[in-house]
Amino acid sequence: MIKPDALEANNTGKIIDMIIEAGFSIKAMKLTHLNKTEAETFYAVHSERPFFGELVDYMTSGPIVAAILEKDNAVADFRTLIGATDPAEAAEGTIRKKYAESKAKNAVHGSDSDENAAIECAYHFSGREIVG
Numbered sequence: 487m488i489k490p491d492a493l494e495a496n497n498t499g500k501i502i503d504m505i506i507e508a509g510f511s512i513k514a515m516k517l518t519h520l521n522k523t524e525a526e527t528f529y530a531v532h533s534e535r536p537f538f539g540e541l542v543d544y545m546t547s548g549p550i551v552a553a554i555l556e557k558d559n560a561v562a563d564f565r566t567l568i569g570a571t572d573p574a575e576a577a578e579g580t581i582r583k584k585y586a587e588s589k590a591k592n593a594v595h596g597s598d599s600d601e602n603a604a605i606e607c608a609y610h611f612s613g614r615e616i617v618g
């Protein structure tokens with residue numbers, strides 16, 4: 487996902503360019519706006535964390551772009567491309583180093599495992615609109 491802060495700052499196109507330049511192919515993509523229930527469901531794994539309320543408020547504060555990306559070693563390579571959760575700790579040249587505002591408003595989401603990627607892809611897309 488490209489998160490609300492990145493859309494608000496008009497960084498969507500630059501982030502998509504970086505994703506394509508890094509060798510990912512886009513299999514599905516859409517602009518959407520999560521409601522509270524959707525954001526709570528998507529981030530249910532974090533429901534006990536102290537920042538959960540802030541995270542849900544932020545993720546519902548504006549539109550997001552959801553995408554399914556394909557690449558060999560996609561999960562690990564995407565996390566390398568986006569950088570650490572906190573932009574202050576993210577490596578030079580990463581999406582979060584360039585475009586994240588803060589540890590909370592950090593521009594992009596990446597799945598943390600193949601298993602969760604499959605769950606998250608299914609969450610955002612029914613399947614019919616997936617290319618290939």
Ligand code: ADP
Nearest residue numbers: 537540541570571589590591592594595596598
């Ligand atoms: P990542 O997105 O790098 O996988 P996490 O899964 O740990 O990071 O956290 C999910 C999201 O919750 C982060 O991307 C960020 O938007 C938010 N978040 C994480 N830690 C904090 C924090 N300490 N305070 C506020 N928001 C946070």
Ligand code: MG
Nearest residue numbers: 595596597598
């Ligand atoms: Mg995570």
